[in-house]
Amino acid sequence: MNLPATTTDSILQALQRLIDVVAQLRSPDGGCPWDLAQTQQTLIPYVIEEAYEVADAIRSEEQKAIAEELGDLLLQVILQAQIASEAQDFTLKEIAEGITEKLIRRHPHVFGDLEVKNAEEVNKNWEQIKAKEKQQSVAEAQLLSNKLKRYVGRLPALMAAMKISKKAAGAGFEWEDSAGVWAKFTEELGEFKEALATNNKEEQQAELGDLLFTIVNIARWYDLDPSEALQGTNRRFTQRLTIMENFASRPLEEYDINELEELWQQAKKQLKQ
Structure with missing residues (x-):
């Protein structure tokens, strides 16, 4: 139009x-x-x-x-x-x-003579056109490692992890049922705790990353968006903090942990109303 x-x-x-x-x-x-x-x-x-x-x-x-x-x-x-x-x-x-x-080059079904039946065929043609643009063979472009490399470093880590998880699952790197992913979570949590008992910061970072990646996989299994979930938590936390400050008669740092907890619960209650 x-x-x-x-x-x-x-x-x-x-x-x-x-x-x-x-x-x-x-x-x-x-x-x-x-x-x-x-x-x-x-x-x-x-x-x-x-x-x-x-x-x-x-x-x-x-x-x-x-x-x-x-x-x-x-x-x-x-x-x-x-x-x-x-x-x-x-x-x-x-x-x-x-x-x-x-846009014109990647939409030959709109600006050219190519006919497509559905969105799946559109995506297939899109990948073929991108491979040609990058002077890659279709086989090279379809390599899982090449697909996943696009996300590392280009996207926020949590978003990249979700995309990598979905692509890997589509290629067969998937548990048979949700029990498998929960077992993996328990395993990674144990390895993270073991790493924390050492003085090896590099190992601790690596195990934390593995644990977070497993949580992303759990989110994918239950069709949840981890980025949206964390964004929501950040928003709720700051909302509650704002209410706490409204309730408080002095700066929050002057309260002890028990008093802060009481203010926190008051803030939660008000938000629910």
């Missing part, structure tokens, strides 16, 4: 204004010292932070908040493009053209 010309024009005008504002912020002549000091590398934390804030806004289903956070994320894209253009590496034009061509 094509947008009306007036709508398209207004969108392009708004986008151009944002591009101009960012260019002025980065201008050596009257620009902002903070913006001028930024590099592609220093902006990495902001890209990640803004992406998470977009996700949080989407969870809230507050459309105004979603629009605002998407704007903050778009700013990071424009900033990266501006910095790259100053170094004559690439511009926003190359970014837009690149993703547009990729």
Whole structure:
């Protein structure tokens, strides 16, 4: 569906204004010292932070908040493009053209003559096209190790663990029933406790990782999202802490553990109401 010309024009005008504002912020002549000091590398934390804030806004289903956070994320894209253009590496034009061509190339069933019957065939064709782009054979692209390497280092650890767990299970690395995954959890918990009894920090870290990965597998078995679950716990904890501070007559650090527990229970009770 094509947008009306007036709508398209207004969108392009708004986008151009944002591009101009960012260019002025980065201008050596009257620009902002903070913006001028930024590099592609220093902006990495902001890209990640803004992406998470977009996700949080989407969870809230507050459309105004979603629009605002998407704007903050778009700013990071424009900033990266501006910095790259100053170094004559690439511009926003190359970014837009690149993703547009990729979408067209990877959707031959929409922009070409290929016919597909369902989403499964779409995914199969997508993987074949990606393999060709990377100059890999289909066989190489289908190697489980190559699939899993894409997640390590590119995604937050918990999200990567879930994706790796799902891919591995699909390739046959799976327990026969839920009892198997719970037995693995008990085994890994025991190994973690044994590691804690040593002074070997590297071993302790490794066993903690194994235990967390097993918990991710448990989540997958019960069709739960560990990232969403932990996000919910973080949110509830901070909500309860806010209520505790409202109940408290002095700073929380001046309370003993029993008094804090009493405030905690009061906060839980209020939230349930």
